[in-house]
Amino acid sequence: MILDAFLCGVDGVLILGCKDGECHYVTGNMEAKNKIGMTSRLLKIIGIDQNRIYFGQLSSAEGTRFVELVENFTKRIKEIGALGTEIKEDKEELKFRLEAAKAAVEGEKLRWVIGKKTEFMGIGNKYGEMFTRHEMDRFLDGLIMDEVAVREIQLLLQERPLSVKQISERLKIPSNRVLRYIAGLRRKGVVDMERVDGTSPLYRQL
Amino acid sequence: MEDVRIGVFVCDCGSNIAGFLDVPKVVEYAKTLPHVVFAKENLYSCSETGITEIKYSIKEHALTRVVVASCTPRTHEPTFRLACEEAGVNPFYFEMVNIREQCSWVHMQNREEATNKAKDLVRIGVAKASLLDAQEFIVVDVNRKALVIGGGIAGLTAAIALSRRGFEVVLVEKEKELGGRLNDLNRLYPYGVKASELIGGKIKEATSSPLIEIHTSSVIKSVLGYVGNYEVDIETGGQDVHVSCGIIIVATGASVLEPKGLYNYNGRNIITQVELERRLQKGKIKADSIVVVQCVGARTEERNYCSRTCCMTAIKNASLLKEKMPDTKVFVLYQDMQCYGVEGEALFRKAKEMGVIFINYDSGNPPVVGEKSVKVYHRLMGREMEIGYDLVVLSTPMIPREDTDALSRLLRVPRDENGFFLEAHVKLRPLDFATDGIYMCGSAHWPADTRESISQALGAVSRASIHLARGSIKVDPIVSTLADEDLCKGCGLCAALCPYGAIEIIDTPKGKKASMISVACKGCGVCGATCYHRAIKMNHFTNEQVGSQIAAVVGK
Ligand SMILES: Cc1cc2nc3c(=O)[nH]c(=O)nc-3n(C[C@H](O)[C@H](O)[C@H](O)COP(=O)(O)OP(=O)(O)OC[C@H]3O[C@@H](n4cnc5c(N)ncnc54)[C@H](O)[C@@H]3O)c2cc1C
Ligand code: SF4
Ligand code: SF4
Numbered sequence: 001m002i003l004d005a006f007l008c009g010v011d012g013v014l015i016l017g018c019k020d021g022e023c024h025y026v027t028g029n030m031e032a033k034n035k036i037g038m039t040s041r042l043l044k045i046i047g048i049d050q051n052r053i054y055f056g057q058l059s060s061a062e063g064t065r066f067v068e069l070v071e072n073f074t075k076r077i078k079e080i081g082a083l084g085t086e087i088k089e090d091k092e093e094l095k096f097r098l099e100a101a102k103a104a105v106e107g108e109k110l111r112w113v114i115g116k117k118t119e120f121m122g123i124g125n126k127y128g129e130m131f132t133r134h135e136m137d138r139f140l141d142g143l144i145m146d147e148v149a150v151r152e153i154q155l156l157l158q159e160r161p162l163s164v165k166q167i168s169e170r171l172k173i174p175s176n177r178v179l180r181y182i183a184g185l186r187r188k189g190v191v192d193m194e195r196v197d198g199t200s201p202l203y204r205q206l
Numbered sequence: 207m208e209d210v211r212i213g214v215f216v217c218d219c220g221s222n223i224a225g226f227l228d229v230p231k232v233v234e235y236a237k238t239l240p241h242v243v244f245a246k247e248n249l250y251s252c253s254e255t256g257i258t259e260i261k262y263s264i265k266e267h268a269l270t271r272v273v274v275a276s277c278t279p280r281t282h283e284p285t286f287r288l289a290c291e292e293a294g295v296n297p298f299y300f301e302m303v304n305i306r307e308q309c310s311w312v313h314m315q316n317r318e319e320a321t322n323k324a325k326d327l328v329r330i331g332v333a334k335a336s337l338l339d340a341q342e343f344i345v346v347d348v349n350r351k352a353l354v355i356g357g358g359i360a361g362l363t364a365a366i367a368l369s370r371r372g373f374e375v376v377l378v379e380k381e382k383e384l385g386g387r388l389n390d391l392n393r394l395y396p397y398g399v400k401a402s403e404l405i406g407g408k409i410k411e412a413t414s415s416p417l418i419e420i421h422t423s424s425v426i427k428s429v430l431g432y433v434g435n436y437e438v439d440i441e442t443g444g445q446d447v448h449v450s451c452g453i454i455i456v457a458t459g460a461s462v463l464e465p466k467g468l469y470n471y472n473g474r475n476i477i478t479q480v481e482l483e484r485r486l487q488k489g490k491i492k493a494d495s496i497v498v499v500q501c502v503g504a505r506t507e508e509r510n511y512c513s514r515t516c517c518m519t520a521i522k523n524a525s526l527l528k529e530k531m532p533d534t535k536v537f538v539l540y541q542d543m544q545c546y547g548v549e550g551e552a553l554f555r556k557a558k559e560m561g562v563i564f565i566n567y568d569s570g571n572p573p574v575v576g577e578k579s580v581k582v583y584h585r586l587m588g589r590e591m592e593i594g595y596d597l598v599v600l601s602t603p604m605i606p607r608e609d610t611d612a613l614s615r616l617l618r619v620p621r622d623e624n625g626f627f628l629e630a631h632v633k634l635r636p637l638d639f640a641t642d643g644i645y646m647c648g649s650a651h652w653p654a655d656t657r658e659s660i661s662q663a664l665g666a667v668s669r670a671s672i673h674l675a676r677g678s679i680k681v682d683p684i685v686s687t688l689a690d691e692d693l694c695k696g697c698g699l700c701a702a703l704c705p706y707g708a709i710e711i712i713d714t715p716k717g718k719k720a721s722m723i724s725v726a727c728k729g730c731g732v733c734g735a736t737c738y739h740r741a742i743k744m745n746h747f748t749n750e751q752v753g754s755q756i757a758a759v760v761g762k
Binding site: 001004026027108115 | 620640699702703705706728730731732735736737738740749752753756757759760
């Protein structure tokens with residue numbers, strides 16, 4: 001939904017929720033915080049200013065704080081400027097990246113990780129390992145980067161078959177990483193080799 | 207597709223709205239929006255005249271969706287929904303737009319911008335209205351039997367109160383005997399009642415009631431179901447018993463901290479309040495000097511709460527000892543005396559009059575219990591004292607029972623940061639769990655004395671009786687539904703995240719699938735925002751509806 005809003009062309013998304021422990025729906029604000037945190041990391045990874053998303057927590061009795069939050073956010077967005085100014089590319093590229101990001105957040109991996117984030121950090125995973133915040137963040141960043149790249153590759157291959165080299169140049173990702181992603185996608189049966197062009201194979205989305 | 211015909215009513219709210227923005231302009235604007243076939247200004251939409259006008263227009267213009275732009279839905283949404291229903295439009299084909307609290311009242315200084323914002327808000331509301339679905343209210347029957355877990359003073363009081371109201375009760379107690387902590391106690395503050403008399407009377411009434419079925423030496427094995435229809439398995443003396451009930455009251459009480467390794471605790475001449483109570487019950491204590499230490503293992507870094515009952519217990523027992531043995535010196539070493547209530551304060555004063563000596567110490571500089579004497583820095587006098595003793599009594603706090611974690615998992619209810627059961631709302635719903643149909647009372651929730659446990663038990667019974675007496679529950683259908691069974695892969699993520707235990711993963715001929723328990727669902731939307739197969743639909747807040755509102759924000 002947040003990414004939909006960006007795709008609709010808004011320049012910033014401010015989300016307000018209750019303070020920790022005061023959620024009408026018990027854990028709703030924690031879930032929201034995790035999801036929004038991830039979405040803002042995602043923006044950063046696709047080259048968009050992550051301050052375009054802000055999650056504020058306040059109670060319904062804090063009128064002045066509300067005004068303050070809204071005004072600060074508006075000011076911040078005005079400073080950052082219109083959506084897309086930061087990536088210095090055309091509208092199509094912006095849309096392409098946002099679509100890939102959206103596909104990534106809608107995917108299985110990120111939903112599980114975010115869904116279970118509190119648990120990972122609280123009582124550890126099922127092997128009894130606890131993540132520190134820092135480890136969790138690093139792990140998340142890596143995961144998000146992979147997920148976005150995979151979705152971008154899929155979006156590209158939907159249009160026409162491409163070779164690893166072409167993809168690597170288009171997305172500015174080293175070819176060994178692209179190869180790894182392609183191998184993963186082939187295993188899942190969503191991408192396959194179309195034909196061999198000269199020496200390099202071309203892949204397509206099934 | 208059906209013909210979507212939207213009617214928009216913009217309310218003046220007297221001058222509350224019309225005084226600060228241009229209502230006729232908003233009405234004209236509404237007429238230009240897609241699907242809007244009718245728009246009108248009302249002086250007061252919620253008044254008799256306003257409602258009649260809405261109903262009349264529904265008929266006159268064959269409206270199929272209604273949007274009212276007025277005040278907060280908190281007060282009048284039900285009014286308008288009813289109006290729709292009476293005019294033959296499904297109540298969930300109604301959408302409310304708040305242009306008072308969220309517009310006219312906050313933009314009083316700027317008429318033009320307020321008008322523009324009202325137009326935006328109406329556009330967003332209309333966008334959603336055009337995609338609304340009809341819904342039916344959900345009604346489920348309630349099984350009129352109750353389950354009470356824990357047979358202490360709180361659980362017994364609850365069971366008896368329920369039975370007096372004519373409801374059947376199953377009472378489950380883990381121990382061989384009913385009675386709980388009160389079995390260990392001598393006399394009770396504030397009135398000096400004998401604990402055995404109080405609890406004995408309750409046990410007698412409960413065991414002789416034909417409506418109360420009691421299982422001692424029993425534990426809860428599994429809990430399935432939801433408000434109105436719980437299915438519970440109980441293991442009682444190696445046998446399994448099945449109970450179907452409509453509500454559950456948790457009255458499992460608390461443990462008391464055993465001060466292992468603190469203040470040279472040994473259980474002989476350095477004992478806890480609980481051990482003192484048992485000795486007082488038997489009536490044989492001989493000592494010339496008794497030192498009582500408060501806040502042992504409480505209000506520390508590890509356990510930062512105050513257990514509320516230990517100060518009054520100390521005062522009660524110090525007075526009893528002084529009464530029995532006027533020549534014995536009794537010292538109470540405390541940080542702050544927690545004697546809330548008129549009776550508590552009076553007992554504190556009386557203890558001082560009887561000659562109990564109260565010595566204030568600082569948590570940063572706690573007393574040291576030696577072999578024959580206690581050293582303490584008297585904070586108010588500003589000097590160190592040494593007190594010889596025959597008996598040291600340590601006041602330790604109530605702590606959550608060891609099995610609260612297991613029970614909270616079985617019931618799928620939360621605990622607070624200290625491990626006690628957590629209420630739905632500290633002020634508005636102090637005896638309810640967030641999950642409907644499960645209630646709590648007594649020291650399972652938080653350290654409580656006997657009187658508090660009793661009043662909480664009566665309160666919980668009163669809450670539970672609402673469902674039991676009505677015999678059915680009607681809930682808003684704004685809940686999650688498994689919109690597409692084929693899309694669901696039964697992965698269970700939604701069930702794991704639902705804070706209300708409203709989703710079960712069940713076996714179907716098509717494999718494992720999520721199954722929503724509509725009466726238990728609060729419509730929080732966590733599951734819908736999580737399912738990556740898009741199998742879940744949030745009624746009245748579907749992706750399409752909310753998406754259309756977002757698009758409408760930027761005018762798309
Ligand atoms: C030393 C001391 C002195 C006190 N003095 C006073 C006083 O003078 N005046 C006063 O008003 N209060 C006093 N209190 C407080 C009083 O004891 C409590 O308020 C009271 O016992 C709370 O009752 P309850 O029913 O909530 O819990 P409990 O008395 O603890 O009873 C809970 C019952 O539930 C059972 N149970 C637990 N878990 C399960 C399970 N999983 N399944 C089934 N059954 C279970 C337990 O076996 C127990 O029988 C004192 C407390 C202490 C520790
Ligand atoms: S509804 Fe979605 S999240 Fe829930 S079990 Fe099915 S696939 Fe998993
Ligand atoms: S909407 Fe919330 S309460 Fe309802 S089933 Fe989904 S997660 Fe549970």
